[in-house]
Amino acid sequence: MTPEMDLQELTARIKDRVEIEAVVSRKVRLTRKGNRLWGLCPFHSEKTPSFTVEPARGFFKCFGCGEGGDVISFVMKQDGLEFWEALNLLADQAGVEVPRLSGATAPSPMRDKAREALSLARSLFHQELDTVAGAGAREYLKQRNVSERMWRHFSLGWAPAEPGWLSQRLRKAGIPDEAMVEAGLAYFPEGTRRLRDRFWDRLVFPVADRSGRTVGFSGRFLPGSKAEERGMGKYVNSPEGPLFPKRRLLFGLELLAEGLREKGEEAPIYLVEGNLDVVMLHQAGYPTTLAALGTSITEDHVRSLRRHLHPVYLVLDGDEAGKKAAWKAARLMVSEGIPVKVVLLPEGQDPASMVSAGEEEQLSQHLDSAWDILDWRLEVWTKKPDFQDPAVQVKAAREVAEWISVTPDPALAEIWSRRAGDRLGLTIESLRRMISSGNRLQSHSPQTVTATDNPPPKKKPALEALKRNEFEILATLLNDSSLFPRHRQELEALEIQTPVARRLLAWCQERRQQSLPFDLFAALREFPEGDSQAFLEEIRQNPPGNSEIALESALQALPANRELAYKEARLGVRKQDEELSDSELSGLQRKIDLSASDE
Incomplete structure (x- = not known):
């Protein structure tokens, strides 16, 4: 194997050695019908199988929700991984070394340093809990009857009030300021370049992903602390970002698989409101407890829970806010086919307070008498x-x-x-x-009933053609960045309409000015999630056959497609029911087919 290899060749070698049906069948029960395998889609709830795997082509496709792709895409979607995380995971299974790829950036040193900073911060906070500075936090935990075993089990820590305490120690360990910022551990106040620690004077709860890797923190102030005196929020979480996708994270998630193995196939997953609720329920013998991180339960959370094929018990606070949160979370879970129940606690009580007060038996009775969601x-x-x-x-x-x-x-x-x-x-x-x-009818909240029946928006063929046209331009550039100098004047004068394509073209231009690679490999590292990642994934799976011819054709077609899209927009404003004429539709420039047609 050569020390250098392009992205397409690397992914091809991995897919040759990893059978997609073997990977998918770990999550989906597949039944063969002809040359395809069929099963219930893992990405949406359904009664009749519409999810298919075609081993000969190495692709999966759901005809219900539209999800599809290769084995790398499946692992990304199913496990919530970035492209490079999924690629390395499959490369390990395939026995393929991931070398430095030609014409591409090396793995982001700043991202790696940020991950190192998170791991170091976890150790530093945890060690500080045992020092004189952490005495107040230890006393608070003892007052709440949190056992020392749980301190260690969750690696709880203490962030001192001393300014710059964490950043100074991370600098000594060789972590640059920019990596601390990317990790969410520090920030530059607006208008200054003086780094400040994000977590100080707080009890710290490390947050990990499914694999156990530290991705952020949640810090709680103590009663009577400076943070409380200043009226600051009770909890401070790491900021949303590529390393800390809060909408997908659940506190305690890295411990769930072990807890389910311990408790057996019928064990429910308990979903609570606060981090301390998770700690105390684990202490009381419920190791399948999780909590959202200062946010409502999202569709991403629900998909993550659905993979475990266990019922979910919502153990939310007994006040009106807790009941409303239970309703919203349960509504999402029911639609995804998750068996869900609601645990009603006494008014003003939460799981942590009940365990702390020695009321484990009463709490157990409430958990055992959980309500079916519809009965509730x-x-x-x-x-x-x-x-x-x-x-x-x-x-x-x-x-x-x-x-x-x-x-x-x-x-x-x-x-x-x-x-x-x-x-x-x-x-x-x-x-x-x-x-x-x-x-x-649309969903009605427990307190507000509304009903709307809006028809779906009409298709706009000219706009769709323009979007595809812009996609083709970016696909050719990212697959062959050497084309940029030959078409520099045209590319620099382009006015791209699609936000994601505009963002990527600006990135390509900026990287070129800095003499840095701007190919697909580099883009996948730079844009690991969101609409940019989905855009890049489509390019990766559907590379152009001849990039030079494709780019020339796409640039030639763009003016006419843009003009017809503008006309379509004007017609839409003037009269929504009016459409482009047949002659105008036929005038749309032929879109360049970059992908194989789906059966």
Whole structure:
């Protein structure tokens, strides 16, 4: 194997040695039909298999949600990994060395230093908890009856109030300021270049990803601390970013797999509100407990939980805010086919306070008597003082019909229908009519009922052609950056309409001015997530056959496509129902087909 290899050759070697069906079958039960394998899609909830794997081509495709790609894409989507993380994981399985790729940047030294900084910070904070400076934090943990075993298990730490305490130590360890900022450990206040620590005078909870790698921190002030005196937030989290994608992270996630193995196949996953709730429930013998990090439960969280095939119990605070959060989280989970229950705690109580007060037995009783989500919603509605009002009953029936309509489990839908009919005094037939019309209703919150029925926006063929045209330009440049000098004047004068394409073209121009590589390899490292990553993934999977011819054709087609897109936009403003004429549509420049057609 040569010391240098281009990205396309490397990915081809890995895919030759790793069978996509073997990787997918670890997550999806596949059944062969002809030359394809079929199963239930792991990326959306469905009753009938629409997810297929074609081993001969090395691709997967879901005809339900549209997800598709190669084995690298599957690992990225399924495990929430960046491209390079998935590539290295599969390379290890394939026994392929990942060398320095020709014409590309080396792995980002700043990103690597940022990860090193996070690991060092975890050790430094944890060690500080045992010092004189950490005495107040230790006393607080003892008052909350947190065992020392749990301090160690979660690597809890202390961030002193001393200015620059962490950044000074990281500098001595060879961590540059820019890496501390990228890691979210420090920041430059606006208008200054004086680095400040993000975490100070706080009890620190390390946050790790599924593999156990530290990705950030959550810091809590102590009662009577300087942070509390200044009116600062009780919790400070690492900032959202590539290393800390908060919408996908759950506190305690790295311990979940071990907890599920310990508790068995039927064990529920407990979802609580605070970090300390997680610690205390683990202490009480519930090692499958997780918490969101100062945010509502997101679709990414739900997809992560669905992979484990375990029921989820929502153990949220007993106040109105906790109930509303439970409703929203449960709604997402039901639609994804996750069995979900709600644990109702006494008003003003939370799991941490109950364990701290020695009320483990009472807490256990509440957990064991968790409510089926629909039973809970029916109980909430029927206990309302004005429930006998027909308008209120209709609102209750509409919400219940929506819960039933979104579950992908037909048996559960039938059980819920009968149960709801009995509680609401409705016939099964009338409830089923409401369910059948449920797709035309939007979700209603427990306190607010709204219904809209907006038609989907009309397709705009000229705009789509323009977007594809701009995609072609970026695809050719990133696959062959040597084309830039030959078409420099045209490229520098381009006015790109698509935000992601405009962003990538500006990046290419900036890198070229700095004499730095701006090929696909470098772009995948620079833009590891979001719409840019999806854009680059499509380029990676569908490289142009002849980049020079493709670029020339794309540049030639661009003016006409742009003009027709502008005309389409003007027509849309003047009259939404008016469309381009057949002659105008035929005038759209032929789009260059960069990808193989899907069956």
